[in-house]
Amino acid sequence: MENALVWKRKDLLGLEELSRQELELILSTAESFKEVSTREIKKVPALRGKTVVNLFYEPSTRTRVSFEVAAKRLSADVINIASETSSVRKGETLIDTGKNIEALKVDIIVVRHNYSGAAVMLARNLRASVVNAGDGWHEHPTQALLDIFTLKEKLGKIDGLKVSIVGDIAHSRVARSNIWGLTKLGAKVTVCAPKMLIPPAIEEMGVAVTHDIDEALRHADAVNVLRMQFERDEQSAFPQQLEYFKNFGITRERLEKAKKNIIVMHPGPINRGVEISSEVADGINSVILEQVTNGIAVRMSVLFLVAQANDNIKNENTD
Amino acid sequence: MENALVWKRKDLLGLEELSRQELELILSTAESFKEVSTREIKKVPALRGKTVVNLFYEPSTRTRVSFEVAAKRLSADVINIASETSSVRKGETLIDTGKNIEALKVDIIVVRHNYSGAAVMLARNLRASVVNAGDGWHEHPTQALLDIFTLKEKLGKIDGLKVSIVGDIAHSRVARSNIWGLTKLGAKVTVCAPKMLIPPAIEEMGVAVTHDIDEALRHADAVNVLRMQFERDEQSAFPQQLEYFKNFGITRERLEKAKKNIIVMHPGPINRGVEISSEVADGINSVILEQVTNGIAVRMSVLFLVAQANDNIKNENTD
Amino acid sequence: MENALVWKRKDLLGLEELSRQELELILSTAESFKEVSTREIKKVPALRGKTVVNLFYEPSTRTRVSFEVAAKRLSADVINIASETSSVRKGETLIDTGKNIEALKVDIIVVRHNYSGAAVMLARNLRASVVNAGDGWHEHPTQALLDIFTLKEKLGKIDGLKVSIVGDIAHSRVARSNIWGLTKLGAKVTVCAPKMLIPPAIEEMGVAVTHDIDEALRHADAVNVLRMQFERDEQSAFPQQLEYFKNFGITRERLEKAKKNIIVMHPGPINRGVEISSEVADGINSVILEQVTNGIAVRMSVLFLVAQANDNIKNENTD
Numbered sequence: 001m002e003n004a005l006v007w008k009r010k011d012l013l014g015l016e017e018l019s020r021q022e023l024e025l026i027l028s029t030a031e032s033f034k035e036v037s038t039r040e041i042k043k044v045p046a047l048r049g050k051t052v053v054n055l056f057y058e059p060s061t062r063t064r065v066s067f068e069v070a071a072k073r074l075s076a077d078v079i080n081i082a083s084e085t086s087s088v089r090k091g092e093t094l095i096d097t098g099k100n101i102e103a104l105k106v107d108i109i110v111v112r113h114n115y116s117g118a119a120v121m122l123a124r125n126l127r128a129s130v131v132n133a134g135d136g137w138h139e140h141p142t143q144a145l146l147d148i149f150t151l152k153e154k155l156g157k158i159d160g161l162k163v164s165i166v167g168d169i170a171h172s173r174v175a176r177s178n179i180w181g182l183t184k185l186g187a188k189v190t191v192c193a194p195k196m197l198i199p200p201a202i203e204e205m206g207v208a209v210t211h212d213i214d215e216a217l218r219h220a221d222a223v224n225v226l227r228m229q230f231e232r233d234e235q236s237a238f239p240q241q242l243e244y245f246k247n248f249g250i251t252r253e254r255l256e257k258a259k260k261n262i263i264v265m266h267p268g269p270i271n272r273g274v275e276i277s278s279e280v281a282d283g284i285n286s287v288i289l290e291q292v293t294n295g296i297a298v299r300m301s302v303l304f305l306v307a308q309a310n311d312n313i314k315n316e317n318t319d
Numbered sequence: 320m321e322n323a324l325v326w327k328r329k330d331l332l333g334l335e336e337l338s339r340q341e342l343e344l345i346l347s348t349a350e351s352f353k354e355v356s357t358r359e360i361k362k363v364p365a366l367r368g369k370t371v372v373n374l375f376y377e378p379s380t381r382t383r384v385s386f387e388v389a390a391k392r393l394s395a396d397v398i399n400i401a402s403e404t405s406s407v408r409k410g411e412t413l414i415d416t417g418k419n420i421e422a423l424k425v426d427i428i429v430v431r432h433n434y435s436g437a438a439v440m441l442a443r444n445l446r447a448s449v450v451n452a453g454d455g456w457h458e459h460p461t462q463a464l465l466d467i468f469t470l471k472e473k474l475g476k477i478d479g480l481k482v483s484i485v486g487d488i489a490h491s492r493v494a495r496s497n498i499w500g501l502t503k504l505g506a507k508v509t510v511c512a513p514k515m516l517i518p519p520a521i522e523e524m525g526v527a528v529t530h531d532i533d534e535a536l537r538h539a540d541a542v543n544v545l546r547m548q549f550e551r552d553e554q555s556a557f558p559q560q561l562e563y564f565k566n567f568g569i570t571r572e573r574l575e576k577a578k579k580n581i582i583v584m585h586p587g588p589i590n591r592g593v594e595i596s597s598e599v600a601d602g603i604n605s606v607i608l609e610q611v612t613n614g615i616a617v618r619m620s621v622l623f624l625v626a627q628a629n630d631n632i633k634n635e636n637t638d
Numbered sequence: 639m640e641n642a643l644v645w646k647r648k649d650l651l652g653l654e655e656l657s658r659q660e661l662e663l664i665l666s667t668a669e670s671f672k673e674v675s676t677r678e679i680k681k682v683p684a685l686r687g688k689t690v691v692n693l694f695y696e697p698s699t700r701t702r703v704s705f706e707v708a709a710k711r712l713s714a715d716v717i718n719i720a721s722e723t724s725s726v727r728k729g730e731t732l733i734d735t736g737k738n739i740e741a742l743k744v745d746i747i748v749v750r751h752n753y754s755g756a757a758v759m760l761a762r763n764l765r766a767s768v769v770n771a772g773d774g775w776h777e778h779p780t781q782a783l784l785d786i787f788t789l790k791e792k793l794g795k796i797d798g799l800k801v802s803i804v805g806d807i808a809h810s811r812v813a814r815s816n817i818w819g820l821t822k823l824g825a826k827v828t829v830c831a832p833k834m835l836i837p838p839a840i841e842e843m844g845v846a847v848t849h850d851i852d853e854a855l856r857h858a859d860a861v862n863v864l865r866m867q868f869e870r871d872e873q874s875a876f877p878q879q880l881e882y883f884k885n886f887g888i889t890r891e892r893l894e895k896a897k898k899n900i901i902v903m904h905p906g907p908i909n910r911g912v913e914i915s916s917e918v919a920d921g922i923n924s925v926i927l928e929q930v931t932n933g934i935a936v937r938m939s940v941l942f943l944v945a946q947a948n949d950n951i952k953n954e955n956t957d
Contacts, residue, residue, distance in 0.1 A: 037743040040949060041687030043715075049360030051388060062738065065717055069689060069742050072715040077362075077391040079384055093591075100381065100587060103611035104388050105356040268738060272731075292741035311359060368679030370707060396681075396710040398703055412910075419700065419906060422930035423707050424675040630678060 007305040010313055011123040011130040014139035015180035023185055027149055030294070030301035036073055037296055046304050047076035051106040055097070056133070057083040057113045062268060063133050063143075066292070067110045070299035079106070094118060095125050102128040107307055111135070116173075127314075129306040137171050142302055143267050144177030146295040148185065150287050151222055153294070154263055159186035164216040166192045166248060167226025167275060170199040174267050178224060179205050192216035193248070213248050214257060222263035225250050228275045241274045251277045255285060263287055326624040329632055330442040330449040333458035334499040342504055346468055349613070349620035355392055356615055365623050366395035370425040374416070375452070376402040376432045381587060382452050382462075385611070386429045389618035398425070413437060414444050421447040426626055430454070446633075448625040456490050461621055462586050463496030465614040467504065469606050470541055472613070473582055478505035483535040485511045485567060486545025486594055489518040493586050497543060498524050511535035512567070532567050533576060541582035544569050547594045560593045570596045574604060582606055645943040648951055649761040649768040652777035653818035661823055665787055668932070668939035674711055675934055684942050685714035689744040693735070694771070695721040695751045700906060701771050701781075704930070705748045708937035717744070732756060733763050740766040745945055749773070765952075767944040775809050780940055781905050782815030784933040786823065788925050789860055791932070792901050797824035802854040804830045804886060805864025805913055808837040812905050816862060817843050830854035831886070851886050852895060860901035863888050866913045879912045889915045893923060901925055 005021045015023065036044055052071040054064050064080065071078045081101075094113070101109055108129040111119050116136030123130035134140040152158050163182055169175045169191045182189050189207040191198065198209055210216050217223060228244055230237040255262060264276075264285045272278045281288060324340045334342065355363055371390040373383050383399065390397045400420075413432070420428055427448040430438050435455030442449035453459040471477050482501055488494045488510045501508050508526040510517065517528055529535050536542060547563055549556040574581060583595075583604045591597045600607060643659045653661065674682055690709040692702050702718065709716045719739075732751070739747055746767040749757050754774030761768035772778040790796050801820055807813045807829045820827050827845040829836065836847055848854050855861060866882055868875040893900060902914075902923045910916045919926060 039687065042689065042743065043687040049358065049362040051361065051391070053384075061719055065691075065719060065739075066742065068717055069715075069744070072689070072717075077388070079387055079391075081380055081384060096588065099608055100611050101384075103608040104385065104615055105361065105612060106388070269734065289737055289741040292738050293743060296742055368677065368681040370680065370710070372703075396707075398706055398710075400699055400703060415907065418927055419930050420703075422927040423704065423934055424680065424931060425707070 007309050008312075010127075010306055010310040011119075011132075012141055012302050012306055013119050013123055013130065013132045015141045015144055015177045015184070016139065018180075018184070020184050023145075023148075023181060026145055026298070026301050026305065027152060029305060030145075030149055030297040033300040033304070034294070034297035036300070037293070042073055043075055044073065045075045047071065047074035047107075047307055050076045050108070050307055051079065051104070052076045052108045052110065052303065053079045053081060053101050053106050054133075055081045055101065055109050055111045057111075057118075058134070060112055060134070062292075063112060066295045067131075067133060067142075067299050067303075070296050071108075071303055073296065074300055074303060076107075076303070094122065098122045098126050098128075102126045107310065108303060127310075129310045131302055131306060134173055136173065137176070138173055139177045139180075140173040141177050141181075142295070142299055143174050144181045145302070146291055146298040147174075147178055147224060147265055147267070148181050149294045149298050150265065150291045151263060153290075154287060155221060158182065161187040161221045162190070162219050163187050163222045163224065164190045164192055164220040165224045165226065166213065166216055166250065167228055168197045169193050169202065169226075170197050172226050174224075174226060176205075179207055183207070190216055190220070194244075213250075213254060217250075217254055217258040217262070220258060220262055222265060223250065223258075224265040224267075225276050227267065227269065228271060230274075241271075245274055249273075249275060249277060250280050252279045252283070255280060255283075261285070265291060268292065326628050327631075329446075329625055329629040330438075330451075331460055331621050331625055332438050332442055332449065332451045334460045334463055334496050334503070335458065337500075337503070339503050342464075342467075342500060345464055345617070345620050345624065346471060348624060349464075349468055349616040352619040352623070353613070353616035355619070356612070361392055362394055363392065364394045366390065366393035366426075366626055369395045369427070369626055370398065370423070371395045371427045371429060371622065372398045372400060372420055372425050373452075374400045374420065374428055374430045376430075376437075377453070379431055379453070381611075382431060385614045386450075386452060386461075386618050386622075389615050390427075390622055392615065393619055393622060395426075395622070413441065417441045417445050417447075421445045426629065427622060446629075448629045450621060450625060453492055455492065456495070457492055458496045458499075459492040460496050460500075461614070461618055462493050463500045464621070465610055465617040466493075466497055466543060466584055466586070467500050468613045468617050469584065469610045470582060472609075473606060474540060477501065480506040480540045481509070481538050482506050482541045482543065483509045483511055483539040484543045484545065485532065485535060485569065486547055487516045488512050488521065488545075489516050491545050493543075493545060495524075498526055502526070509535055509539070513563075532569075532573060536569075536573055536577040536581070539577060539581055541584060542569065542577075543584045543586075544595050546586065546588065547590060549593075560590075564593055568592075568594060568596060569599050571598045571602070574599060574602075580604070584610055587611065645947050646950075648765075648944055648948040649757075649770075650779055650940050650944055651757050651761055651768065651770045653779045653782055653815050653822070654777065656819075656822070658822050661783075661786075661819060664783055664936070664939050664943065665790060667943060668783075668787055668935040671938040671942070672932070672935035674938070675931070680711055681713055682711065683713045685709065685712035685745075685945055688712075688714045688746070688945055689717065689742070690714045690746045690748065690941065691717045691719060691739055691744050692771075693719045693739065693747055693749045695749075695756075696772070698750055698772070700930075701750060704933045705769075705771060705780075705937050705941075708934050709746075709941055711934065712938055712941060714745075714941070732760065736760045736764050736766075736768075740764045745948065746941060765948075767948045769940055769944060772811055774811065775814070776811055777815045777818075778811040779815050779819075780933070780937055781812050782819045783940070784929055784936040785812075785816055785862060785903055785905070786819050787932045787936050788903065788929045789901060791928075792925060793859060796820065799825040799859045800828070800857050801825050801860045801862065802828045802830055802858040803862045803864065804851065804854060804888065805866055806835045807831050807840065807864075808835050810864050812862075813864060814843075817845055821845070828854055828858070832882075851888075851892060855888075855892055855896040855900070858896060858900055860903060861888065861896075862903045862905075863914050865905060865907065866909060868912075879909075883912055887911075887913060887915060888918050890917045890921070893918060893921075899923070903929060906930065
C-alpha cells in the first residue's frame with residue numbers, strides 16, 4: 001500500500017466522507033504505531049505538549065479509556081469531561097461547551113454524544129480538531145477502523161472479502177461505519193438481523209440483506225457480531241434474549257457450517273449467551289481481544305493525523 | 320509595571336488580602352505564561368515533579384478543567400478528587416481530609432467548597448499551598464484575576480476604568496473578588512441589580528450602586544455580566560427569567576446607548592436570553608472566550624507563585 | 639536486613655501467601671522510595687512508559703489517590719476506572735473486564751472489589767500484574783504493609799512487638815492482612831472487639847483474643863484502631879456509637895494505663911468520638927498521618943516490584 005497522500009482533515013467525523021486512500025493512510029499509520037505498545041517504555045513524543053479532551057455525554061468506559069491510553073502513549077496531556085459533571089447540566093449548549101473547551105487552547109476534542117451529528121456540528125464551529133467517538137446512530141469511525149485494521153491484519157487485505165454484520169443494524173453506528181469503510185475498501189458486506197432491526201433502504205449503502213443467520217455465515221470470511229441491548233429491568237428481556245440467541249446467536253454449531261477460518265469480531269462488551277456463545281467468544285476464530293489491542297494503534301493513528309493536519313493548517317494561515 | 324516584589328504567600332485565598340503590588344505581580348507573571356499556550360508544545364517544566372490536587376466539593380467542570388490544564392502545562396502531576404466519591408461521604412471533616420491529602424506530600428490543593436471560609440480554614444491548618452477555587456459566597460479570586468487580566472489586556476490599564484457588575488451581587492463570590500481586585504487597582508466599580516440582590520452595606524466595599532441597567536452601562540468601560548441562577552424545575556423560573564431579561568438583560572439595544580467599545584465580560588456558562596442576549600454574547604464587544612483563554616495563564620501564574628513561595632519557606636525552615 | 643532475594647511475583651494479592659523475606663523486600667524497597675517524596679522534584683523514571691489502571695468497584699478516594707500519586711511519582715501513566723461509569727453496568731463479567739483492560743497492553747491493574755477473591759481471580763486469568771487494593775473481607779495488603787512499615791520506622795523492628803488490633807475484626811480486610819504480615823514478621827498480635835465482631839476460629843491465625851480494651855492496651859507496643867461503620871440514616875446509630883466508644887474507644891484515660899510510647903495507628907478515615915477520641919487521634923502517640931505518607935512509599939515499592947517481575951517473566955518467555 002503506497003501513501004504519497006498527506007492527511008489534510010483536521011477532524012475525523014465518519015468513514016462516509018473518507019476516500020479509499022485516506023482509509024488506507026489511517027490503517028498504515030496505525031500499523032507503525034502498533035509496535036509502540038509492545039515496548040517496555042510504551043511511549044513516543046509525537047503529541048508532547050498537546051492537550052486532548054475526552055468529552056463524553058454518554059458513559060463509555062471502554063472507548064474513553066482506549067482514547068486516553070492512546071493519547072498518553074503519544075505523550076499528550078489528557079483531560080476527561082463526563083456529562084454527569086459538566087456544565088451541560090447548567091444548560092450550556094454543545095457549541096458553547098465546545099467553544100469554551102477550545103478557548104483553553106486544546107488541540108483535539110474526542111466527543112461521544114447521543115445526538116447524531118454532534119461531532120459534525122462541533123467540528124464546523126471549532127478550529128480545534130474533533131474526533132467522533134460515537135454520535136447517536138450515525139457513526140463510530142474509530143470502532144470500524146479498528147475492526148477493519150484487525151481484519152486486514154488477519155487476512156492480509158480487505159478487497160474482495162465477504163463480511164457479514166449481525167445484529168441491530170437499524171440502531172448501530174458501529175454497523176454504519178463498518179459498512180462505509182468496508183465497501184470503500186472493496187469488501188462485500190451482508191447485514192443480517194430480524195426484519196424490524198434492518199433499516200429501510202439499507203441496500204442503498206451497497207450491502208446485501210438477509211434474515212437467515214446461516215446464510216449470513218455460509219460464505220463469510222468474517223462476521224461482526226453486534227451487541228444486543230434489550231430493555232433492562234423488564235420481565236420480557238430474558239425470553240427476548242433466548243429467542244434472539246436461538247435465531248441469531250453465533251454458536252459453535254453454526255460456525256461449523258461456515259468457513260473453517262472465519263473471523264469472529266465483536267465491538268464489546270459481549271453478552272455471553274445472547275448474541276454470541278461463550279464457546280465462540282473465547283474460541284480460536286474470535287479476535288475480540290485483538291480488536292481491543294488494535295484500538296490503541298488505530299486511535300493513536302487518528303489522533304496523530306488530525307493533530308498534524310491542524311498544525312499544518314495553522315502554519316499555512318500564519319504564513 | 321515593575322515588580323521588584325517577590326511573592327511570599329504560600330496560598331491564594333482571596334483578593335481582599337492582597338496588595339496592589341501582589342495583584343500586579345500575578346498579572347505580569349500571567350502575561351509571561353500566556354505565550355506558552357500558543358506554542359506547538361504547550362508545556363514548561365516549572366512544576367515538574369510537583370503534585371496538584373483539585374479538591375472539588377461542588378461540581379464545576381469549567382474551573383476544574385482550567386486548573387487541570389494550567390497545572391499540566393506547568394508539567395505538574397494532577398489528581399482530581401470530587402466530593403461525590405470522596406471520603407467526605409464517610410463523614411471526615413474538611414481539615415482531616417486536607418491533612419490526609421497533605422500527608423501524600425502534595426504541593427498545592429486547589430479547593431472548591433460551598434462553605435465561605437473553607438479555603439482559609441484549610442490554609443491555616445496545612446503547610447501545603449491552598450488555592451481558593453471558589454468558597455461559598457466569599458471569593459473566587461482566580462476568576463476575578465482572569466477578568467482583570469482580560470480587561471487590562473484589552474484596555475491597557477485598570478487604573479481609572481469604570482466597570483459595572485450586573486447580576487446577583489448578594490450571592491456572588493465572583494462579584495466580591497472582582498470588587499476587591501478592581502478597586503485596589505484603581506477602577507471605579509458600580510454594581511447593578513434588583514434591590515433584593517444587592518447585599519446591605521455593599522457601599523462600604525467602595526462601590527456605587529444602581530438598580531438601573533442603563534445607568535450602569537452609560538459611562539462604563541466594561542460590564543461584567545453575572546450568571547443568573549433561578550430555581551430549576553419550577554414553573555415560576557421561566558417568567559422570572561423573562562422579567563429579569565426585560566429589566567437587566569444585556570442586549571444590543573442597551574449597548575447602543577453605552578460607549579462604543581464597551582467590553583462585555585461573563586464568567587460563564589452563559590444563559591442566552593436570561594442575563595445576556597445571544598447577539599451580545601457572540602458580538603464584537605464580547606471577550607467571553609478570551610476570558611477562558613486567559614484563565615489558563617492566570618492559573619499558571621498563581622500555581623507557579625504559590626509553589627515557589629512554599630519552596631522558599633521550606634528551604635528557610637531547613638536552613 | 640539483607641535481601642539477596644529477587645521479587646518473582648507478577649501480582650500482590652495478599653500477605654497470607656508471602657514469605658518473611660518477601661515482606662522484608664517490599665519494606666526495604668519502600669524505604670528507598672520514601673526519599674523521593676521529600677525532593678523538590680518528586681519523580682523517578684522507574685515506570686516511565688508503563689500504564690497503571692486503577693479499577694475501583696467500591697468508592698475509595700483515599701486508596702485510589704494514594705496509588706495514583708505513587709504511580710505518577712514512578713512516572714507511570716495512570717488511568718482511573720470507577721465502577722459507576724464502567725461497562726460493569728452493562729453486565730460484563732470481572733474477568734471479561736480484566737481481559738479487555740489487559741488487551742490495552744497495560745502493565746498493572748490495581749483492583750478494589752467488594753467480592754473476596756476478586757483480585758486472585760483476575761490475577762489467575764491475566765498476564766498483566768494485579769495489585770489487590772482491598773477485596774471484600776479478605777485482604778488489603780498495601781494497607782497492612784504501610785501499617786507495618788510505619789511501625790518498623792517508629793520502633794526499629796517488628797520481631798517481638800506486641801500489637802493489638804481493635805474493632806470489627808470479623809469484617810475487616812485490614813485486620814486480616816495485618817495479622818498475616820505481623821505474625822510472619824514475628825510480632826505477637828492480639829485482637830480486641832465485642833464478641834459478635836470476632837470471627838470464629840480466629841485463634842487459628844495465631845492471634846490472642848480479648849474483649850477487654852484495657853487488657854488489649856496494657857502491654858501493647860502499638861494499637862491499630864479500625865474504623866467502625868454503623869448503619870447510616872438509622873436512629874440506632876448514635877446510641878450504638880456512644881456505647882462502642884464507652885467500651886472500646888481509644889481515649890487518653892485508657893492510654894495512660896498503657897506503655898508511655900505506645901504507637902496509635904488507624905487506617906482512616908477516622909470517626910472522632912466513635913472508635914478514637916480527637917485527643918488521641920491528634921496526640922503524640924498517633925502516627926495516623928505518617929501512615930498516609932508511608933502509603934506512597936509502600937505502594938511505589940509494590941508497583942515497582944511487580945512490574946519488574948512481570949518484565950522478567952516476559953523476557954524469559956521470549957528468550
